Amino acid sequence: MCTITIWNEFRHEREDEEAAAVYPDGIHEALATVFTGEEAEIEDGIEYDVRTATLDEPDHGLTEDVLDATDVLLWWGHEAHDEVEDEVVDRVQERVLEGMGLLVLHSAHYSKVFKRLLGTSCSLQWREDGGTERLWVVDPGHPIADGLDEFIELPETEMYGEPFDVPEPDRLVFTSWFEGGEVFRSGCCYRRGSGRIFYFRPGHETYPIYENAEVRRVLRNAVAWASPTAGAPRSFGERE
Amino acid sequence: MCTITIWNEFRHEREDEEAAAVYPDGIHEALATVFTGEEAEIEDGIEYDVRTATLDEPDHGLTEDVLDATDVLLWWGHEAHDEVEDEVVDRVQERVLEGMGLLVLHSAHYSKVFKRLLGTSCSLQWREDGGTERLWVVDPGHPIADGLDEFIELPETEMYGEPFDVPEPDRLVFTSWFEGGEVFRSGCCYRRGSGRIFYFRPGHETYPIYENAEVRRVLRNAVAWASPTAGAPRSFGERE
Amino acid sequence: MCTITIWNEFRHEREDEEAAAVYPDGIHEALATVFTGEEAEIEDGIEYDVRTATLDEPDHGLTEDVLDATDVLLWWGHEAHDEVEDEVVDRVQERVLEGMGLLVLHSAHYSKVFKRLLGTSCSLQWREDGGTERLWVVDPGHPIADGLDEFIELPETEMYGEPFDVPEPDRLVFTSWFEGGEVFRSGCCYRRGSGRIFYFRPGHETYPIYENAEVRRVLRNAVAWASPTAGAPRSFGERE
């Protein structure tokens, strides 16, 4: 059993017609189907327990109880990063260090949570031009690439370009090619404490990226990869 | 099902009384019990298929068929590294790049196979003094450390000291403290191609190191970690 | 010309007799002599411009002007980490991302600045027992090890032990052996943005560690290594 909590800002889909047309129930509900749909049952043989949480719930839906019960947290945010309370950021950080997995999606590169865990600005270049993107698998031996082809092609998407101000990833799984002439490190693995973190670029609010079967496959692979393992004691403090 | 092939030089145990006393059936047979014994059945829930191969068999016991069927190869050698045929080294390297896991044990730091895959001399300092070693878990979140305590203590062992001429490990899991005043990076993770490689220091031929329950636990954890994953295509050559 | 700013909490030396006996003018002044003393002039051929700053000065002595003019910042703190203003931490982080070098010394592992840049708790184990420490050079090819012997021995010091809750270092230069049975990753290199960060363990307030010639050598080597380089543009934002 793998318990997943999908966190979504859930503003665009309520305020913006274009986003509402693509994700009428919110991006979190679309992401939930990645783990509850038929393809998950057929492919993975894992039983997922999926919950969602959003910015405007009390504690942004991320109480200590919720986080304690979460194996892997997915995070999608864009226009309201600053409204996330520092106390909740502290809580998420602490849980990641203890072993909770974290998937940081698309514009969440600018989330407080990601910046806190990486220590850099997490800035990048961008252009909303609806051009084609190819996510090349540069690490075909990585479990996050299980079952993929050489690349994933997204016909219409927003461009993210280098430089991407993040620490050198532990492993780089995907590098994107954009029609307009840019490249981007689109699948970056990190460890912080006992927790595994995966940044995955795809996912704009006005393109139906999360319906793409290979993107969905990556999300399930990444959840499996980021799931906590037993490990050894993290004992700190004075030693006799 | 995880298919393990345990390769052993198998010379000390046939030629040297002291080694024969500790490992009368050979180190390979002692290592086999790590995966076939009761503790494996209780702890792991994995079904292991264990084979052994030794230097003096034809092809050193490592034909293409054997390697093709192997998920993880364990390698123990010491005094006869040079007798391993280059053709077999090529074969092992190729299989590792394709995804086969490899555990390199103790004095096999000097094996042709390890040097081939790492590209360095793999030299170190050593002293056969029977002093105490403590293998500290420096990466408690790593699955190879699952179920361990803060450190593993080996009361009597050979010392290996830094500098250890290997590339900076992808992940460092253990660092050893030696009674005589030295330290050593004792558990080093690497990836080459799609294959996972783990160097694990413990294992002298005249100390019963492979009877230690925690060392055995590490070996099983490392086999699980090094097992091949599906991945994406490794396609090379001219592209249309 | 290399402009160094040495930041010190400067409390122990004013409040605690034992510390005052070892560092009567403050640890910052003792560290300044590393770069202004005869040995620096003979060995390095670099002209250093050395400034100091302390917690109880306005802005903790770290105004924008001071930081803008600083090539490498040294940071020593212990009992008053929480008194460092977040605004100053923001400023230091931003300058590091832009390229300023940072040396984090001893108990400053727990400084806000270090935790901000690494994203982890930076916790460890410790024991104030005055035992012997040996800092082994595990990366003899690293410029921070220039001119050293195999190890640096400190006859009396505080123990720091693993696990050390930091991201896997980009390069590990030193690993410490402690008489009492522990090990520690004592010299850790990181990059964040364009800035180079070096954590260096030695330096307790009641042992005259900063008088040790090899520790002083390491500090100068580390300043040279951490000095900013020209680089390429860090351009972020919307791209046409």
Place this chain on the structure above:
Amino acid sequence: MCTITIWNEFRHEREDEEAAAVYPDGIHEALATVFTGEEAEIEDGIEYDVRTATLDEPDHGLTEDVLDATDVLLWWGHEAHDEVEDEVVDRVQERVLEGMGLLVLHSAHYSKVFKRLLGTSCSLQWREDGGTERLWVVDPGHPIADGLDEFIELPETEMYGEPFDVPEPDRLVFTSWFEGGEVFRSGCCYRRGSGRIFYFRPGHETYPIYENAEVRRVLRNAVAWASPTAGAPRSFGERE
């Protein structure tokens, strides 16, 4: 003073009209001008001592004396990798481990020397289509990127595509975008022993890539980066 040895296979330029038209004196002589031309004198303030060596000289021009005197070795090869004697490969590897820098250029990804030091197949995808390449600086803080703009554009070149079967680089400096839809890790830093290795993709024999001012700048930056440093002793063997 930095002593550079430029090794070139030097076959295409003698046997193939197209290559001879671009590099009439051989690629090695074109590369030599990177360090002896006016731009080097103006920009770098380093005195270079430049030598060349080619496949068909005795010992391929790489005697022990030549290598002992070399700070950084550049390597260009393409169609005759197999003709390089293993004894010379051993010698180059040993010198790199001792600290000699190595720049591996373009099709030399398949050289024996590079494969020996990395331990992988170093395979990739390619297409000789004369399309446009953009080498994006993904690590603007790296000294190899000093003085560059956001990217280097090469109007006509051969394509190299992922996957590139190399170990995860210590630092990735450039990622290429190709007009035809591919990406490639074009500037990869490694350390082996005390030696620094930089793989740099540009450089086909039938395009005048080595006349590009920014490519030339990168080559000089990389030589500076790869130059040996003093370090600490590499002492191996039995320890008393």
